[in-house]
Amino acid sequence: xxxxxxxxxxxxxxxxxxxxxxxxxxxxxxxxxxxxxxxxxxxxxxxxxxxxxxxxxxxxxxxxxxxxxxxxxxxxxxxxxxxxxxxxxxxxxxxxxxxxxxxxxxxxxxxxxxxxxxxxxxxxxxxxxxxxxxxx
Numbered sequence: 001x002x003x004x005x006x007x008x009x010x011x012x013x014x015x016x017x018x019x020x021x022x023x024x025x026x027x028x029x030x031x032x033x034x035x036x037x038x039x040x041x042x043x044x045x046x047x048x049x050x051x052x053x054x055x056x057x058x059x060x061x062x063x064x065x066x067x068x069x070x071x072x073x074x075x076x077x078x079x080x081x082x083x084x085x086x087x088x089x090x091x092x093x094x095x096x097x098x099x100x101x102x103x104x105x106x107x108x109x110x111x112x113x114x115x116x117x118x119x120x121x122x123x124x125x126x127x128x129x130x131x132x133x134x135x136x
Contacts, residue, residue, distance in 0.1 A: 025103030027088040033060040039070035050127045093136035111136035
């Protein structure tokens with residue numbers, strides 16, 4: 001059965017799977033890298049310096065679920081305390097890093113995995129002092 005989600009378009013629901021029909025552009029997300037994080041998340045706290053680095057090197061925008069000042073007070077950090085963006089993206093865990101191209105999500109990874117984040121972001125040397133992996 002299809003439902004209409006306010007501001008985001010139709011959603012199809014089957015037993016345990018939710019298929020978002022609307023494109024991410026309808027949620028107000030611009031092309032580029034997007035991270036969804038929250039302060040009350042050990043993996044998110046771990047990658048906070050990586051988020052700041054990606055904002056400078058790759059134009060990352062971060063949406064924070066619980067504290068609009070996390071990971072920083074900056075123009076690249078957006079408030080998602082109402083969880084509208086997170087809900088629209090059907091997130092299961094944070095941190096989640098996404099790449100959006102032409103208004104469509106093309107890649108996603110959850111948790112911190114240096115190799116995967118570098119591949120998705122198209123940069124090298126992310127978080128050299130961090131462990132290589134931490135689940136979200």
